[in-house]
Amino acid sequence: MSDISTLLAETCTRLFTDLVTADSLRAAEAGEWPGDLWPALEENGLTRPLVPEAQGGVGLTWQDTFPILFAAGYHAAPVPLAETIVAGWQLAEAGMAVPDGAITLADDQTSLDLAGSDSAWHVSGRLEQVPWAGSADHILAIAKNDDQRKLVLLERDRISVESDTNIGRDPRGAISVSDASPAAVADLPNGFMPAPMLLFAALARSAQMAGAIAGVLDLCVEYAGDREQFGRPLAKFQAIQHQLAILATEAAAAQTAAQYACRAVDVTPRASLAIQEIATAKIRTGEAAGKAAAIGHQVHGAIGFTEEYRLHYLTRRLWSWRSEFGAELLWAAHLGAVITAGGADELWPHITSLPKE
């Protein structure tokens, strides 16, 4: 980690520790925008770490950004931080200006139509389950223009939103646009079929999941140390120790898989070449998320099932995040098809050749 990255991670942890509390999470899940947290993140450059300095960002690598996403997951931060980080980076990569405020993104490649020309573009269509739709100031999406795909940036006041929420109780509303003028339009690079938003938001979710799993582990260790039954702390029971050991192995695997994919994005000549590493991260962190949530609740007993105790802020998000931007199913089908097509004798050479620098 670079010095600036260490500094940002510390700032992140301090802000989340102070501002993401049980009360603020409850308020956010009831639909209240965290009006003190978001400006604090923006002021400290945490919302655009990947945007080059020339474009008003911090110019970090994905590896250096990992701790920010990890911390956001660890604290279940109820803000579109991961979305804004990825969208800002995508905009900068596409040579588009990065607007102020929160930006969300959608990976749907088929539901928006773009008409017109450079002098006047119009977007129409409907996107389902857009993270933080209605809260974010801008949405980065893909629209079809004849047989071309283009990146379009939409402003919040040009869209209508039907609210919906995932079980993390973060907004996942549907948006509709009708002949709306986009704030900006750019070409999508050719020869790259998965939506870049799908790919890089999957990576961001992997890092968030690694953080949230670490958060579950810490809550469990703390609780097992405090709670006594049969005259001794739960932590002293071998059955509990072994469950938490399994949880720790999953936390370690999630952390490694997500970091590895971050490095792959940094070192491959084109970020989109890191697709297999990102697939690996999303598959592995997704599996770990399911196991971690199950163990976390089992170790906590009934208290973990209450609204009052904070475990569920993490576990409900883990269940949501693992299915967003491609569940394990989607990424494993992709990775497995690549491996099978490569052939049995290429399996090992292939694994050791990643990431392709």
Next chain:
Amino acid sequence: MQAFNLDLCELPPSAAALREEVRAFLGETLAEFAVAGRARSWVGFDGDFSAKLGARGWLGMTWPEPYGRERSALERYVVIEELLAAGAPVAAHWIGERQSGPLILRFGTDDQQKRLLPGIVAGKSFFCIGMSEPNSGSDLASIRTRGVRADGGWVINGQKVWTTYAHKSHYMIALVRTGEAGDNRHAGLSQFIVDLSTTGVTVRPIRNMIGDEEFNEVIFEDVFIPDDMLVGEEGNGWQQVIAELAFERSGPDRFLSSFGLIVEMVRRAGEMPREKQSDRTDIAIGRLVAHLITLRQMSLAVAAQLDAGVQPVVEATVVKDLGVAFEQSIPEIAHELFGVSPRLDGGDDFEKALAYVQQANVSFSLRGGTTEILRGVIARGLGLR
């Protein structure tokens, strides 16, 4: 925050050329080596193969001059993962190169080093580990093999068991009780180098459930061990054993034991007629590969720390626990995907590999520390005990 020290490792620039060199060697040397043999992974024993590795300078390569070549632990990692991925028969030199040699380097006398290390590096002198006894498995400190002072050395009586390849080894490093335990049951233990050709040593193979002879019982009846075969200090055996065990956790052998079967699963999936191939196969293989890639990165991260002189005990144990669970999951997935009955004599490579791994599988979570012991170590690292 429980942060694991698993910073990603970048292999040194020399690794790529070394990897190609090892691959070329293996391609040539193992050209005729059947899949059923490869499936045995690091349990496969072939002294001639070990000697060839020694001749190439790939044994003890991290050891200091004049014994080793002072290469980095990451270069050694590359050699070992290539050997394991190819299913090379590495068992003959495995223990000596991984554990006994490093133990002798760290605690042994100059004379012991001069006498024993060249044979290990040459791939001609084979070692086994004398720890477990009939009534001492996971509870190692309870061993009862005794060493009693005699003129010019020690006389040893007792019995070791589950001693892998003792019947094909030249030496055993035996953990022996030489003093009373007293309040500290870890006290009074010492390690000796036992020449297995010594009078009074009886080695009997114990046939395992696969029908193979790999592990043994070893009986000591008034076996005389000269003073100069004591390793390290008398009574310091427990500390030395702990250090020795740290050499064996987290290596690529902890997740590549079933790799040969994965290769055959990919082959079988690829050979299915396109209309019969399904997302189901792709998804299962995709998941396996995601686990494999992650484990390799975790194992490399630990190797990089070992190279830097750090002993990441918890992280190394995490890798072993996770790696073993992964290895053991493979036959079940193979069964789910293909529903093939494993066969001993007939059948194709996949069926033969499955036959071996399905049976050997149950031993993976026993050797080198059971899953239960490993989870206890991790729990201690978490501050639970």
